[in-house]
Amino acid sequence: MDEKKEDKKRFGSIKNAIKDFVYGMAAHDMVTYSLRTRMHMENLFMLIVMGDMLGIPVLPPYYSLRLLPHVVPHVKTWKRTLLRDRDVTDRMFGG
Amino acid sequence: MKYLLFAGKGGLGKTTLSATTARYLASKGKKVIVFSTDPQASLTDVFEYDLFGKGEVKLAQNLYALEIDADRVVADYQASVRKKIIDMYGEVPEEIEDYIKSASAQPAMSESATFDSMIELIMKGDYDYYIFDMMPHGHAIRFLSMASLLDTWINKVVDIRKDSSDVDERVKRISGKESGASEEKGMIDELMDIKNRLGFMAKIISARDTTALFYVVIPEQMAIMDTEIAIREFKKFGIELSGIIVNQVYPKELASDPNVPDFLKNRVKMQQGNMETIKKKFGDRIVAHVPMMDKEPKGLEMLEKTAYIVYGGTHE
Ligand SMILES: Nc1ncnc2c1ncn2[C@@H]1O[C@H](COP(=O)(O)OP(=O)(O)OP(=O)(O)O)[C@@H](O)[C@H]1O
Ligand SMILES: [Mg+2]
Numbered sequence: 001m002d003e004k005k006e007d008k009k010r011f012g013s014i015k016n017a018i019k020d021f022v023y024g025m026a027a028h029d030m031v032t033y034s035l036r037t038r039m040h041m042e043n044l045f046m047l048i049v050m051g052d053m054l055g056i057p058v059l060p061p062y063y064s065l066r067l068l069p070h071v072v073p074h075v076k077t078w079k080r081t082l083l084r085d086r087d088v089t090d091r092m093f094g095g
Numbered sequence: 096m097k098y099l100l101f102a103g104k105g106g107l108g109k110t111t112l113s114a115t116t117a118r119y120l121a122s123k124g125k126k127v128i129v130f131s132t133d134p135q136a137s138l139t140d141v142f143e144y145d146l147f148g149k150g151e152v153k154l155a156q157n158l159y160a161l162e163i164d165a166d167r168v169v170a171d172y173q174a175s176v177r178k179k180i181i182d183m184y185g186e187v188p189e190e191i192e193d194y195i196k197s198a199s200a201q202p203a204m205s206e207s208a209t210f211d212s213m214i215e216l217i218m219k220g221d222y223d224y225y226i227f228d229m230m231p232h233g234h235a236i237r238f239l240s241m242a243s244l245l246d247t248w249i250n251k252v253v254d255i256r257k258d259s260s261d262v263d264e265r266v267k268r269i270s271g272k273e274s275g276a277s278e279e280k281g282m283i284d285e286l287m288d289i290k291n292r293l294g295f296m297a298k299i300i301s302a303r304d305t306t307a308l309f310y311v312v313i314p315e316q317m318a319i320m321d322t323e324i325a326i327r328e329f330k331k332f333g334i335e336l337s338g339i340i341v342n343q344v345y346p347k348e349l350a351s352d353p354n355v356p357d358f359l360k361n362r363v364k365m366q367q368g369n370m371e372t373i374k375k376k377f378g379d380r381i382v383a384h385v386p387m388m389d390k391e392p393k394g395l396e397m398l399e400k401t402a403y404i405v406y407g408g409t410h411e
Contacts, residue, residue: 031270038262045255053194059252060245061198062207063289065172069179070282072191 039081046071046078054079096307098217098225098299100239101340103311104321105231108342109133111392111401112311112385113228114141114160118395119402121158125223128159130216132209132238133230138162143394151216155395159222163212165205172208173199206234210241214296232325239308240332242297249290256286300334307337309382314344314369323376338382341373345387 049067051058053075071078099116101109110131117129128151131138138160139146146152148164173195180187187195198204217225229235260279299306308329312322326336349355350363373381385405392401 027269031266034262034266034269038259038266041255041259041262045252045259048252048255050194052198053190059248060203060207060241061201062172062204062211063245063249065176065195065198066289067282067285068176068191068195069183070285072180072184072188075188075191 042074043078043081046074047082050075050078054082096305097223098227098306100227100229100306100308101311102229102235102308102325103232104318107311107313107318108385109311110137110141110228112309112340112342113226114138115392115398115401115405117158117160117224117226118398119406120224121155122399122402124157126157126159126221127224127226128161128216128222129226129228130161130213131228132213132235133228134165134205134209138228141393141398161216163209165209168208168212169199169204206238210238211292214292217299218292218295232321233328236325236328236332239300239329239334242293242300243333246290246293246297249286249293253286253290256283303335303337308334310336310339311342312339312373313342314366314373316369319369319372319376336380339377339380340383340385341370341381342385343387344370344384
């Protein structure tokens with residue numbers, strides 16, 4: 001009886017571990033996916049509000065300046081990503 | 096009516112009529128401010144009082160005028176952005192500094208600054224009447240359509256930003272980790288503030304019960320043609336004209352006055368012909384005829400006289 005319980009418990013913890021593992025993978029994928037989405041959104045947002053910096057004026061500079069303080073930490077990464085992403089830049093500049 | 100806008104081709108009398116109307120309403124006991132959106136501001140000229148960059152200046156009982164120095168407004172704004180960045184991060188990174196400089200140098204910058212000052216003034220709500228002396232023609236159309244275009248646009252930006260926040264939330268829920276963006280609140284607040292201001296202005300510009308847009312025309316062919324085009328253009332942006340004011344009209348008696356030189360007589364006759372055209376084309380949209388004054392309507396006294404002739408004892 002005790003043994004059976006032990007087995008069940010062990011089995012249960014394995015099952016949990018697997019569940020955790022599988023769930024962990026899914027969650028990891030989801031997080032990765034979300035983060036990627038988030039990054040694209042961030043880039044899009046930056047392009048709209050700060051496009052002017054790369055010579056693509058979208059928002060009047062007056063309003064870009066108002067938003068500028070809040071994007072200061074992102075500017076470097078954003079410019080790098082955008083310029084590295086040949087797909088985007090090619091399409092944009094006909095490169 | 097609370098907001099009166101005077102638009103029209105250059106040099107036909109926008110500033111003069113803005114000032115005249117302000118003078119009139121102030122004399123009726125209403126607290127009035129005239130604001131010039133034109134960088135070639137000439138309220139100083141018409142009121143014969145140095146207003147440029149002096150803020151809201153009181154000219155007479157109930158009568159105020161504001162002629163902003165757009166360059167200075169831009170410079171102050173630039174300084175405030177720089178200060179904010181320093182407060183937040185301790186310094187202004189070089190590429191950011193370069194951007195601030197280049198953005199401030201764009202011509203669109205002073206136009207936006209003027210527009211924002213206009214919103215600011217209205218939002219403060221200190222006056223019974225706000226009279227806006229618009230810049231000539233095409234500029235005015237672009238200027239006035241700015242609110243509704245930007246309003247639509249900023250709503251989209253806010254949506255994108257909110258979607259981003261949703262994703263942040265999801266990431267946090269699943270992984271227990273922040274995905275960065277601690278400046279998020281400041282950004283959303285800023286966006287919401289811009290959105291509120293533009294939405295407020297867009298509403299005012301299109302509200303025909305509180306806002307009247309007057310177009311100044313003179314009895315000359317070119318001016319008539321320009322006005323027709325402008326009416327169509329304004330309409331494209333959902334801005335309906337409230338009325339047309341025919342300015343600089345020579346009294347027709349001059350044509351039969353023996354003391355009047357021939358060239359002036361001919362001018363009067365030409366004007367009379369064009370007056371017919373104006374009547375045919377604009378009909379009941381004409382709200383006033385303003386005679387050509389024998390002296391340029393400048394200074395408070397002369398403006399008062401003009402106001403008396405234009406408005407008499409009646410209210411527009
Ligand atoms: N009814 C009038 N009688 C006599 N002179 C007038 C009349 N209306 C305007 N003027 C004169 O015509 C000139 C142009 O007028 P005003 O400056 O008001 O035009 P505006 O439309 O504001 O011009 P701008 O586009 O350059 O700002 C001024 O010298 C003004 O004094
Ligand atoms: Mg003027």
